[in-house]
Amino acid sequence: MAGIAASDSVPAARMSEEAPVGRGFRQWLDRKAWRDTIIATPFLWLLLFFLLPFLIIFAISLGEATMAQPPVQFAAEWPYGSLDNYRLIASDSLYIGGYFNSLIYATISTVFCLLIGYPMALAIARSRGSTRNLLLLLVILPFWTSFLLRVYAWMGLLSNNSWFNQGLTWIYNHSLNFGPPLNAIPMMNTDFAVILGITYSYLPFMVLPLYATLERLDLTLNEAAMDLGSRPLEVFKDITLPLSIPGIIAGSMLVFIPATGELVIPSLMGRADSPMIGRVINDEFSLNRDWPVASAIAVALLLMLVVPIMIYNHYQSRADVT
Amino acid sequence: MSDSTPQPYVSIERVTKRFGDFTAVDDITLTIDRGELFALLGGSGCGKTTLLRMLAGFEQPTSGRIMIDGEDMSGVPPYERPVNMMFQSYALFPHMTVEQNIGYGLKHEPMTAAERRARVAEMLDLVQLVGYGGRKPHQLSGGQRQRVALARALAKQPKILLLDEPLGALDKKLREATQFELMNIQHKLGITFIVVTHDQEEAMILASRIAVMDRGKIRQTGTPTNVYEFPCSRFVADFIGSINQFEGSVEDIEHDLAVVDAPECGGRIVVQTVDGVARGAQVAVAVRPEKIQIERTRPATSVNAFRGKVLDLGYFGKDSLYRVQLDSGAILRVNRVNDRRAGESERVAWEDEVWLSFEPQAAILLTE
Numbered sequence: 235m236a237g238i239a240a241s242d243s244v245p246a247a248r249m250s251e252e253a254p255v256g257r258g259f260r261q262w263l264d265r266k267a268w269r270d271t272i273i274a275t276p277f278l279w280l281l282l283f284f285l286l287p288f289l290i291i292f293a294i295s296l297g298e299a300t301m302a303q304p305p306v307q308f309a310a311e312w313p314y315g316s317l318d319n320y321r322l323i324a325s326d327s328l329y330i331g332g333y334f335n336s337l338i339y340a341t342i343s344t345v346f347c348l349l350i351g352y353p354m355a356l357a358i359a360r361s362r363g364s365t366r367n368l369l370l371l372l373v374i375l376p377f378w379t380s381f382l383l384r385v386y387a388w389m390g391l392l393s394n395n396s397w398f399n400q401g402l403t404w405i406y407n408h409s410l411n412f413g414p415p416l417n418a419i420p421m422m423n424t425d426f427a428v429i430l431g432i433t434y435s436y437l438p439f440m441v442l443p444l445y446a447t448l449e450r451l452d453l454t455l456n457e458a459a460m461d462l463g464s465r466p467l468e469v470f471k472d473i474t475l476p477l478s479i480p481g482i483i484a485g486s487m488l489v490f491i492p493a494t495g496e497l498v499i500p501s502l503m504g505r506a507d508s509p510m511i512g513r514v515i516n517d518e519f520s521l522n523r524d525w526p527v528a529s530a531i532a533v534a535l536l537l538m539l540v541v542p543i544m545i546y547n548h549y550q551s552r553a554d555v556t
Numbered sequence: 557m558s559d560s561t562p563q564p565y566v567s568i569e570r571v572t573k574r575f576g577d578f579t580a581v582d583d584i585t586l587t588i589d590r591g592e593l594f595a596l597l598g599g600s601g602c603g604k605t606t607l608l609r610m611l612a613g614f615e616q617p618t619s620g621r622i623m624i625d626g627e628d629m630s631g632v633p634p635y636e637r638p639v640n641m642m643f644q645s646y647a648l649f650p651h652m653t654v655e656q657n658i659g660y661g662l663k664h665e666p667m668t669a670a671e672r673r674a675r676v677a678e679m680l681d682l683v684q685l686v687g688y689g690g691r692k693p694h695q696l697s698g699g700q701r702q703r704v705a706l707a708r709a710l711a712k713q714p715k716i717l718l719l720d721e722p723l724g725a726l727d728k729k730l731r732e733a734t735q736f737e738l739m740n741i742q743h744k745l746g747i748t749f750i751v752v753t754h755d756q757e758e759a760m761i762l763a764s765r766i767a768v769m770d771r772g773k774i775r776q777t778g779t780p781t782n783v784y785e786f787p788c789s790r791f792v793a794d795f796i797g798s799i800n801q802f803e804g805s806v807e808d809i810e811h812d813l814a815v816v817d818a819p820e821c822g823g824r825i826v827v828q829t830v831d832g833v834a835r836g837a838q839v840a841v842a843v844r845p846e847k848i849q850i851e852r853t854r855p856a857t858s859v860n861a862f863r864g865k866v867l868d869l870g871y872f873g874k875d876s877l878y879r880v881q882l883d884s885g886a887i888l889r890v891n892r893v894n895d896r897r898a899g900e901s902e903r904v905a906w907e908d909e910v911w912l913s914f915e916p917q918a919a920i921l922l923t924e
Contacts, residue, residue: 457614458647460634462661462712472660476651 288536295319295529305523319530329531332514333538339425339500339510340493343432344440347489348482350433351440355481356474358441359448373441385431385502392427392503394418423505431499436492440485447481448474480550487546491539511535563626565590565748566611566716571620573606580606582772583620588765593742593749595763597756599795603772604752608718611750612641625715635664640714644721646705648693654680654704655689661712679707682741699730706738710745719751723758735761756796760784768792789924793842800888801842801922806835813916816841822884826859827919840922845891847918850878850904851911861913864888869906878904880912888912 296315300307308314323329358369376384391398399418407415421427451474459469497512504510509517511531518528564587573581581603588594596604609615610622613634622629629637640661648657659676667675680686683703693701702725709717722738723731739762742749753759759766760780767777768791776783776792787793790801802825804818814829818841825841833839855861862882870877871894878890890912896903904910 452645452647454643454645454647455649457634458641458643458708459649459660460614461612461639461641462708463635463664464660465635473649 291529292533294525295533297526299524299526304525306525319526320534322527323531323534329514332509332511335508336494336511339428339432340490343429343436343493344486344490346429346433347437347440348486351437351444351485355441355444355448358445373438376438381435382498384435385499388431388434389422389502392421394422422503425505427503428500431503432493432496435499436489439488443484443488444478444481447478451477483546483549487543494539495535564588565625567623569621569623571610571617571622573610573615574618579772584774586767586774586777588748588750590748591746593739593751593762593764595751595753595759595766596769597753597759597766598769599754602769604769605720608720608750608752612639612718613637638715639718640709640712641718642705642709642720642722644724646701648701648704650693653689654685654691657693657704658707658711660708665712675711679711683707698725699734702726702734714747716748716750719749721753722751738762768795787920787922790840790922793920793922797844798889799842799844801840803840806833806837806839809833809835814921820884820886822862822882825919826916827921828917830921833921833923837923842920842922843914843918845877845889848888848890848912848914850880850890850892852904852908854911855913857913860916861911863911866904866906866908866910880910
């Protein structure tokens with residue numbers, strides 16, 4: 235017993251002799267800091283790159299546009315800023331229209347993504363082994379090409395002179411020709427083009443969370459429902475659909491939120507007379523050089539999107555309980 | 557449908573199921589009567605679950621057919637069969653309450669809402685879960701979930717209830733109580749139960765009849781007593797309970813006794829013979845551990861008496877399991893009730909020289 239105790243104490247003594255300074259830090263790091271550092275990292279990131287910029291934007295939104303660098307000025311005395319910009323965007327039809335367009339486009343695109351994405355996700359979740367991997371790869375594959383290039387590709391397809399448009403026009407003229415024959419089907423710069431573009435671009439963001447939810451579902455439940463007398467369609471309605479609601483919400487949020495602020499697709503493919511809010515912000519910021527109004531629009535948009543996120547979180551925490 | 561010709565309630569006729577090259581169920585023919593509590597017993601991969609899934613309609617037989625109450629079930633989907641299943645994992649719907657789970661199958665029945673509620677209440681009462689109707693499955697204990705699953709499967713009053721390892725997920729104490737509860741419910745409702753299990757004790761206690769399965773085939777069908785006391789093959793004898801087996805050849809047959817020369821055992825064994833055994837046949841003699849007498853003195857009879865030495869001793873309290881090495885080298889398992897307290901002189905202990913003996917009627921002659 236004595237021997238064991240002696241050999242035990244030797245390395246401990248040596249360690250304290252060799253590294254008296256490092257030991258304290260190491261111990262601190264081992265005991266507490268690792269965990270805290272890991273937990274703190276995302277918070278620090280959000281603080282630096284989200285909260286701080288957001289506060290700056292919010293501050294700018296309270297100021298006034300001016301011809302200077304930067305083009306913002308604040309009142310000389312308390313309260314330094316005003317809510318005039320918010321009053322302006324609440325009263326001007328250009329901005330209200332922009333929000334409205336964004337919400338409409340984003341809602342319709344989200345619904346289409348859901349209608350197309352759900353069967354896709356279900357099919358992937360129910361396929362086996364290598365087929366499943368291949369299908370998942372195909373869903374992710376478009377990300378390997380630049381987003382902008384893919385939008386340009388759609389522009390090429392939809393434009394009046396493209397083979398695609400001319401082919402559809404030919405079919406139209408030869409099959410359903412009520413009225414005079416068309417030279418081309420007007421597809422570019424329409425609502426249709428914007429919704430198509432958004433639906434196409436954001437589809438993977440709908441499919442992946444849906445797949446993750448559907449893949450986890452216990453198929454024995456489907457068998458149990460079938461055993462109790464439900465036909466396949468009823469089994470889907472009673473079991474699969476309600477159990478995949480968390481995935482539906484997650485996918486819809488992932489599509490709806492970025493779609494609302496979408497700039498590139500409506501700018502390149504949309505109508506000039508019904509801009510989405512992203513384009514309005516862009517125009518105010520770079521063309522009008524009215525930073526305060528642009529900031530106010532951005533802050534208001536953020537608040538509009540935070541509400542659905544909070545609803546989602548509410549559902550998510552409830553789903554975690556069950 | 558006529559009363560004069562009682563036809564079997566469930567009849568499985570030459571059913572085979574293949575998955576690719578693998579034959580899960582191999583040409584099985586089996587009949588089950590109305591009101592029976594029938595157990596399909598076998599190790600994993602023996603085809604018992606596949607057979608159950610074919611009865612439920614989740615799998616279709618590759619060949620052969622299944623008749624339930626006179627109706628051919630070929631091509632009938634699960635949702636149209638008069639059969640309900642209690643799943644091994646229970647498969648309760650997590651997003652529904654206990655009441656909704658139990659009432660789920662009833663929405664397809666021609667019933668009024670009040671009748672449905674009454675049936676759900678009746679089922680809750682049957683499985684002693686009154687007051688739990690509003691809970692979600694995750695708020696229940698394992699035993700309660702099992703009873704919800706049972707109530708849900710019984711709610712539609714199926715002709716047959718299929719139970720896949722019904723007690724598998726319960727702990728030992730709960731199993732015992734549930735076993736008797738299941739039997740009571742079966743008795744009360746008179747529904748035909750078909751139980752799949754790998755646990756022979758479970759099968760013996762629950763079932764009125766057992767089919768022992770191995771590699772897609774049924775090896776023996778019979779009452780628990782029948783299967784235990786009169787196994788028809790080396791496999792069944794070995795699978796059900798523990799047993800000592802010796803290979804040998806029949807030397808002589810006299811009246812209903814056969815003399816078997818079993819060199820492993822170091823001598824001749826006299827055993828009750830069975831039909832179709834001839835002199836010179838290669839057979840096995842099997843003796844259950846509890847049928848062997850173990851004594852420290854030479855028994856009065858010279859038939860089936862062998863000398864040995866206690867090698868190991870497992871003490872279970874009420875009884876002990878001895879591993880005894882015979883002079884021939886063979887090791888026998890012997891079970892003995894501890895009817896004497898430890899320390900008393902007659903009690904056999906470690907390393908003791910002992911005599912083992914058994915009646916000719918206690919041993920089983922196996923030809924297969």
